[in-house]
Amino acid sequence: xxxxxxxxxxxxxxxxxxxxxxxxxxxxxxxxxxxxxxxxxxxxxxxxxxxxxxxxxxxxxxxxxxxxxxxxxxxxxxxxxxxxxxxxxxxxxxxxxxxxxxxxxxxxxxxxxxxxxxxxxxxxxxxxxxxxxxxxxxxxxxxxxxxxxxxxxxxxxxxxxxxxxxxxxxxxxxxxxxxxxxxxxxxxxxxxxxxxxxxxxxxxxxxxxxxxxxxxxxxxxxxxxxxxxxxxxxxxxxxxxxxxxxxxxxxxxxxxxxxxxxxxxxxxxxxxxxxxxxxxxxxxxxxxxxxxxxxxxxxxxxxxxxxxxxxxxxxxxxxxxxxxxxxxxxxxxxxxxxxxxxxxxxxxxxxxxxxxxxxxxxxxxxxxxxxxxxxxxxxxxxxxxxxxxxxxxxxxxxxxxxxxxxxxxxxxxxxxxxxxxxxxxxxxxxxxxxxxxxxxxxxxxxx
Ligand code: ADP
Numbered sequence: 001x002x003x004x005x006x007x008x009x010x011x012x013x014x015x016x017x018x019x020x021x022x023x024x025x026x027x028x029x030x031x032x033x034x035x036x037x038x039x040x041x042x043x044x045x046x047x048x049x050x051x052x053x054x055x056x057x058x059x060x061x062x063x064x065x066x067x068x069x070x071x072x073x074x075x076x077x078x079x080x081x082x083x084x085x086x087x088x089x090x091x092x093x094x095x096x097x098x099x100x101x102x103x104x105x106x107x108x109x110x111x112x113x114x115x116x117x118x119x120x121x122x123x124x125x126x127x128x129x130x131x132x133x134x135x136x137x138x139x140x141x142x143x144x145x146x147x148x149x150x151x152x153x154x155x156x157x158x159x160x161x162x163x164x165x166x167x168x169x170x171x172x173x174x175x176x177x178x179x180x181x182x183x184x185x186x187x188x189x190x191x192x193x194x195x196x197x198x199x200x201x202x203x204x205x206x207x208x209x210x211x212x213x214x215x216x217x218x219x220x221x222x223x224x225x226x227x228x229x230x231x232x233x234x235x236x237x238x239x240x241x242x243x244x245x246x247x248x249x250x251x252x253x254x255x256x257x258x259x260x261x262x263x264x265x266x267x268x269x270x271x272x273x274x275x276x277x278x279x280x281x282x283x284x285x286x287x288x289x290x291x292x293x294x295x296x297x298x299x300x301x302x303x304x305x306x307x308x309x310x311x312x313x314x315x316x317x318x319x320x321x322x323x324x325x326x327x328x329x330x331x332x333x334x335x336x337x338x339x340x341x342x343x344x345x346x347x348x349x350x351x352x353x354x355x356x357x358x359x360x361x362x363x364x365x366x367x368x369x370x371x372x373x374x375x376x377x378x379x380x381x382x383x384x385x386x387x388x389x390x391x392x393x394x395x396x397x398x399x400x401x402x403x404x405x406x407x408x409x410x411x412x413x414x415x416x417x418x419x420x421x422x423x424x425x426x427x428x429x430x431x432x433x434x435x436x437x438x439x440x441x442x443x444x445x446x447x
Pocket of ligand 1: 340341342344345368370371372373381382386387388389393394397398399400401402403404427
């Protein structure tokens with residue numbers, strides 16, 4: 001196709017040539033008049049097609065594109081091609097979008113896309129029915145206006161989404177959803193809402209079973225333990241040759257009792273749907289108590305050795321910082337971590353208990369100079385009965401359930417456990433609480 005510039009230039013050249021010829025055979029006036037009239041007709045033609053183009057742009061319909069004349073035939077043909085490919089692209093895009101919508105709506109989990117400021121941008125029909133949303137009216141509204149659960153709001157603003165969050169349906173409290181937020185692109189979030197009611201039921205049955213078995217075993221074991229103790233205490237009741245066996249039986253019975261107690265504690269904490277108490281805990285007092293218990297445990301572990309304290313146990317607690325939570329539960333979690341530090345630190349080692357603000361969050365941490373833990377075990381330590389060294393755990397009276405109990409207590413307090421360790425150097429277990437649990441204590445200056 002000839003370039004439209006050449007078409008326009010050749011038309012003007014032809015007009016000029018005709019006028020020159022007229023000038024030669026007639027006069028300059030005639031030639032100039034013909035040239036001007038020709039130019040006017042030429043311009044009028046352009047104005048006409050420009051006007052048609054302008055009208056078409058106001059309502060661009062494919063079949064309404066003008067045909068044009070002269071150079072305008074090329075312009076309108078190019079426009080027609082462009083418009084056709086545009087329509088084809090649009091059709092492709094909308095069919096891709098429709099397929100995406102169909103696929104997304106076929107996923108049984110509800111999906112919601114949130115803007116950086118947590119407004120609903122898009123959601124699937126499952127998300128609409130699960131969370132009580134209506135995309136038609138709720139688009140661009142903040143999700144916290146529609147899902148008003150205070151824990152969900154805290155989870156959303158906390159911005160650490162490693163663990164999913166459990167949400168009871170507001171329409172039916174028997175239905176439990178698991179909410180997982182996944183940040184993507186520039187601070188947008190994908191919210192996945194999964195109905196875990198059935199899984200929760202199975203889990204509750206498992207917990208009930210363990211709790212019931214533990215409960216049933218508790219009484220016979222107490223009786224057996226009691227008889228063994230009475231027989232051992234009775235002069236001459238146990239023949240000398242059997243005394244060792246008796247001691248072993250007593251040791252194993254008390255081990256089983258400890259396991260049962262821990263299993264019961266774990267299932268009580270796990271199955272509790274109630275919020276933990278949010279009382280102000282006097283951390284200075286609580287940690288002093290834990291330090292004293294630790295000194296006692298350290299002594300008892302090395303009883304044969306003159307009852308001397310075998311670990312140096314340091315305490316450094318911020319006197320102005322208190323915590324809100326359930327005192328009994330947190331006492332048990334902190335004691336578990338301190339007792340582990342003692343049990344896995346050889347005599348002569350040191351334990352550092354600290355309570356302070358770190359990166360604007362309250363942190364309880366226990367550092368020891370003990371045997372340390374290989375990196376590959378760290379992620380699994382909070383699993384039930386997971387032990388790095390079974391022998392050592394048993395020797396020091398461990399049940400393998402301590403860190404599972406700690407984990408569940410911390411989940412109830414929206415806190416997280418961070419573990420760092422090096423073999424032969426020691427371990428640090430830190431509990432990081434959310435800022436919302438800080439309570440400032442007034443320290444009175446003494447004269
Ligand atoms: P246990 O009753 O066996 O101590 P826990 O659940 O308290 O069970 O701990 C799980 C495992 O984690 C322990 O068996 C031990 O191997 C390891 N562990 C826990 N704390 C420490 C520590 N401070 N130093 C070294 N290993 C530890």
